[in-house]
Amino acid sequence: MPKEDTQNLNSNLKRLAEITEWFDEQEEVDLEEGLKKVKEAVGLIKTSKFRLKEIENEFEEIKKEIDIENK
């Protein structure tokens, strides 16, 4: 459902923010944890970009419909 997807995107962004913040705060590099977070972040970025593209496409479709109705 679009609502859930949007929420996912939101939660993905939130999670990414947490991860980047985690990296900023680290004084000691926990390599294992760091690597885990990098992998998680890469996954989140991929999913989010994909979802963002979907949303953009959906938006373009709606825009086309509106443009046709306005003609």
Added chain:
Amino acid sequence: MEDKIFTISEYINLINQGLKEFSAKIIGEVGEVNVWATGHVSFTLKDEKNKSVINCIIWKSRYELYGIELKEGNKIIASGYPEIWPLTGRLSFKAEVIEYAGEGILKKEYEKLKKKLTEEGIFEISRKRAIPTYPQKIGVITSLKGAVMADFSNNLGKFGFKVKIIDSRVEGQTAVVDLLSSIRTFRKENIEVLVIMRGGGSLETLQPFNNEMLVREVVNFPIPVIAAIGHDKDVPLVSLAADLEVSTPSIAAITISESWKEAILFLERLKISLQNFRNNLLNIRNDLNVFWQNSLIGFKGLLLRINQRLENAENIISANNPERQLKKGYSIASFGGKIIKSIKDAAIGKNIDLLVVDGTIISQVKNINPVRGYKGKIEVQNK
């Protein structure tokens, strides 16, 4: 004198033709009254002052038409002419019209007839029919002499009316015949409302409108009747019997055209409402366009911000990816599981771990050379 010899009947005819020139209205008190088997009525009229008497006769149809009671002592006016009745050789005044004389008796007879018709329910409001809305075909009975018709026309307005007019006498007892005939003519015409009208007048001049036969004709007329018969005190019985009674012909015209005026007013209001509605729709459409444009800008901005956030996250993650650093040739030295960031974290002779991209190198610290300033360099010996 001519030599011609007339038969009696020829001579009576000759006299009678001459007598017609003596047409007159005569006033007198009714004396002896005889109703014949045929319904015709003979009566005498006598002069109040010197007791002069004249024989009169009225045919049944006329007698019934005017509703005047020929009763001894009643003062009447008879209109007609003298005539010799051939079978008797008697001279009689042939009354064509009879009416009561004097306001007193007129008022009395008016009240009497009014009471009778009221008891019959002739004037009941429940009997009255509504004047049709949006009428187009109007019948008018009035006298074309005078300003009545002009008043009516001026107030009717231009709504495509088709007005049929029958010119009728409206004053005096003789008008009854005209009025009855006009109404009966209109029975055959295709009209939607009938208006009977005249200007105001005294009880005497309005007498035809208190005629019983005329009242019944109005009540039984197949379509609604408007009476615009002016009056002083007593409302004419025809007005009481009509479906609508108005005081003047102008008001009758206004009443008839009222529904049309309202319709035009309604259409004008509707036109304005539709114009307003159209304007509202255009405004809403405009508002929606503005809203859409704003949404478009807002949404694009949102997409841009999200993209920026993702890119930002990507950069940070990429910069912090340990694998990327190790691939570049950097290694991470640790001692006892703790990353060596200072010479204080190492000790000579101790083994430390060096993490490189493809594994770990275990090394022994041979020497520690502090760097001038606050940082140090550790020399290591690989095992």
